[in-house]
Amino acid sequence: MNNYKRNGAVTSSRRKPALRTAMVAALLAGTTLVTAPDMAFSQSYRFNSVQVDGNARIETGTILSYAGIARGQSVSAAELNDAYQRIVASGLFETVEIVPRGGTLVINVVEYPTVNRIRFEGNRRLKDDALSAIVQQQPRLVFSPTKAEQDAAAIAQAYAEQGRLSARVTPRIIRRSDNRVDLVFEIFEGRNSEINRIGIVGNNVYSDRRLRRVLESKQAGLLRQLIRRDTFVEDRLQFDQQVLRDFYLSRGYIDFRTTAVNSELARERDGYFITFNVQEGQQFKFGNVTVVSEYPEADAAVYESVLKLRPGVVYSPSLVENAIARMETLALREGLDFLRVEPQITRNDRDLTLDVEFVLTKGPRIFVERIDVEGNTTTLDRVVRNQFRVVEGDPFNPRQIREAAERIRALGFFENAAVNAREGSSPDQVVVDVDVQEKPTGSLSFGGTYSTNSGFGLAVSFSETNFLGRGQAVQLTLSGASSNRTYGLQFREPAFLGRDVTFDFDLGYSETETDNAPYDTNGGRFGLGLTFPLAERSRLNLRYTLEMSEMVTAVANPVTGNVVQADIAQGRVWANSLGYSYTYDSRTSGLDPNKGFLFEFGQDYAGLGGNTSYIKTEARAVAQTRILNEEVTLRASVRGAMLNYTKGRSRTIDRFALLEDDIRGFTPDGIGPRDISNGANTALGGNMVAVASFEAEFPLGLPEEYGISGGAFYDISSVWDVGASTGIPGANVIGNNMSARHVIGLSIFWDTPIGPLRFNFSKALRKQSFDDEQVFNLSIRSEF
Incomplete structure (x- = not known):
């Protein structure tokens, strides 16, 4: 039997069957006794009628069916107790009593109340909507103490x-009227159980600091109120073990394993101490790499020629997968649809190498029957299907399905994306099921500025990376700031005409009223572009651009030099240009996970109409590597650009300028040619620019949960050549020759919730007297 207290906690206690049986037996005293000679006596009862009292919602027949006692039926005391237990077990009644009254059996019941409403009190971290989806109890249904306890759990x-x-x-x-109750869950949320410390035992090659950077779980640091990854989540530990294994496997430690993960709760129950016990093993490298063909039409020598694996390279499973992908791609070009590449690895413990033999075989004739996409309420099916390199009717390749699953997750449109293959309508048919869970992909941001001269300004930006569910990216910017008004629309289609071609559209207009220059600007831009892959690591961009720009006299009418006045006198300038950019990027598919290289080269040819003609050439190369067991990161970058006019001359706003990211130690436009005529001192930029930067990033010995590391840099930069502007009457240009500036400095990197910050302290080793030096600056850290 269940008892409840008004405004009290729900309690659930049932009377013991033996007590109820004793009560029933006592109440049945004086009834007919049937005895058998030479045996212990037992009682049996016979009732002429059965009466049910107290039921309002539950039909009498339903209760009698639970009791299982018919009129005129002879029953024993044990059977009466069984009837009572069956009624109680139905879960429909708060209390149940069975009372014999002569030849009538009376069953008194009190029905459980109905739930009037459900409330949650004390919850802040989880909202009512989220909690309502968890609980089983619902308004207007019968209240159940058991379900209430389960909901609380x-x-x-x-x-x-x-x-x-x-x-x-x-x-x-x-308690409410009409046998109703309000169900209230009183919640004490408590504090987060943080991860106080993550320890790793058994690692010799890589330090705890390096391995902790790999883990998804993080130690509680200074910003523990903002960073959620320092909260202990048991399921995350399973993911961390897999991440550790992937880290070591990609570096040749094929015997690595996590032997145990211990999580010890602090006495205050507000923190955990986690220890990963690992065994690293030995690092293996590639030994002999060969190709053997068991497919008559496949020439092993041809397929071996496309391999990029060489003996002595550190072993990595991803490199083997890349090699298989290259050979299977070659097979498709040769029309060998069902060729399969099976790697057979031989271990050589003496010299710590792995011999890899790729066997070309003919796989089973299995075709893709169809691709089913489920869970996408906004995203169109074709957006998901575009990530597959196969369509219905094509030969089935498990590796291609795995790669498609990774591309679907990389879209950023879904919280979860599961891709599985199952047998179709026949053994030689496969159905690929894609189950996705969508997430928000749009953002709307507002910003404001204030100036004592112009008052307030408003900036609004809308961006959507999955516009109308088509996988397209749209960004709209409206800025009414006091000194910089910008209006822009950008559109991107990543699968133009259903192919691996990106289409870009750019339309914009801007007006600036700068405080650090003696002129204002107006400009408009219209651009179209196509980007497509040339090879595994390289892409080509083709573009058309129509630009309008003009320099106008500043509202404040400051002192201007003769060069700037001549630039303003040109008025509105139109430029039609065609351009291209070539990009080679080895960061994602290189042979060494600790090294990466990026190279970019592009040119724009203007002169298709308009009133100016030029060739603009830009090139950039960036390299990065990690040394000392990946504790120290080294980066080097070089950039060069040249602007060559064949019609007209360059203006100040056309030329290259060096900003804070190009050279530290100077203000933006702090170096380069300057116009000092008429008492002015205006940066003119240059038609030529060269930048080289070398830097190292290293730990400072602080706990890594602080997210603070150090760095050192050495920058060399120069911008020069204003072209025909030196011939302007009255021009007085200084710093027009190539003169390299040298800067050294130290950096502090700090990973914060608002972004990675970088504090630079610099010292110019070589500069010009007219340069504008800057000893300290704060910027957002740029990633290679």
């Missing part, structure tokens, strides 16, 4: 999954 588990292991949930009821 489910809510506590939801908090535990967020790292709040000390959360407590107490269900309470408030």
Whole structure:
């Protein structure tokens, strides 16, 4: 039997069957006894009628069916107790009593109340909507103490999954009229159970600091109120073990394994101490790499020629996968649809190498019957299907399906994306099931500025990376700031005409009223572009651009030099240009996970109409490597650009300028040619620019949960050549020759929730007297 207290906690206690049996037996005293000679006596009862009292919602026939006692039936005391237990077990009644009255059996019941409403009190981290989706109890349904307790446990588990292991949930009821109750869950959320310390035992090659950077779980640091990854989540530890294994496998440690993960709860129950016990093993490299063909039409020598694996390279499973992908791509070009590449690896413990033999075989004739996409309420099916390199009717290749799954997840449109293959309508048919869960992909941001001269300004930006579910990216910018008004529309189609071709559209207009230059600007831009792959690591961009720009006299009418006045006198200038850019990027598919290289080269040819003609050439190369067991990162970058006019001359706004990211130690436009005529001192930029930067990033010995590391840099930069502007009457240009500036400095990197910040302290080793030096600057850290 269940008892409840008004405004009190729900309690659930049932009377013991033996007690109920004794009560029934006592109440049946004086009834007919049937005895058998030479045996212990037993009682049996016979009732002429059965009466049910107290039921309002439950039909009498339903209760009698649970009791299982018919009129005139002879029953024993044990059978009466069984009838009572069956009625109680139905879960429909708060109390049940069976009372014999002569030849009538009376069953008194009190029905459970109905739930009037459900409320949650004390919850801040989880909103009511999220909790309502967890609980089983619902308004207008019969209240169940058992379900209430289960709901309380489910809510506590939801908090535990967020790292709040000390959360407590107490269900309470408030009695209302008409046998109704309000069900209230009183919640004490408690504090996050943070990860106080992550230790790793058994690692010799890589330090704890390096391995902790790999893990998804993080130690509690200075910004623990903002960073959620320092919250203890047990499921995340499973992911961390896989991440550790992938890290070591990609570096040749094929025997690596995690032997145990220990998580010890602090006495205050507000923090965990986690220890990963690992065995690194030995690092292996590639030995002999060969190709053997068991497919008559496939020439092993031809397929071996496309391999880029060489003996002595550190072994990595991803390199083997890349080699298989190249050979299977070659097979498709040769029309060998069902060729399969099976790597057979031989281990050589003496010299720590792995011999890899790629066997070309003819796989089973299995075709893709269809591709089913589910869970996408906004995203169109074709957006997901475009990530597959196969369509219905093509030969089935498991590796291609795995790669498609990775591309679907990389879209950034889905919280989860599962891709599985199952047998279709026949053994030689396969159905690929894609189950996705969408997430928000749009953002709307507002900003404001204030100037004592112009007052307030408003900036609005809207961006959507999955516009109308088509996988297209759209960005609209409207800025009414006091000194910089910008209006722009950008559109990108990543699968133009259903192919691996990106189409870009750019339309914009801007007006500037700068405080650091003696002129204002107006400009408009219209651009179209196509980008497509040339090879595995290279892409080509083709573009057309129509630009309008003009320099106008500043509102404040400051002192201007003769060169700037001549630039303003040109008025509005139109330029039609065709251009291209070539990009080679080895960062994602290189042979060494610790090294990467990026090279970019592009040119723009203007002169298709308009009133100016020029060739603009730009090139950039960036390289990065990690040394000392990946504790220290070295980067080097070089950039050069040249602007050559064949019609007209360059203006100040056309030329290249060096900003903070190009050379540290100077203000933006702080170096280069300057116009000092008429008492002015205006940066003119240059038609030529060269930049070289070398830097190192290293740990400072601070706990890594602080997210602080150090760096050192050495920059060499120069911008020069204003072209025909030196011939302007009255021009007085200084710094027009190539003169390299040299800067050294130290950096502090700090990973914060608002972004990675970089603090630079610099010293110019070589400069010109007219340069504008800057000893300290703060910027957003740029990633290679």
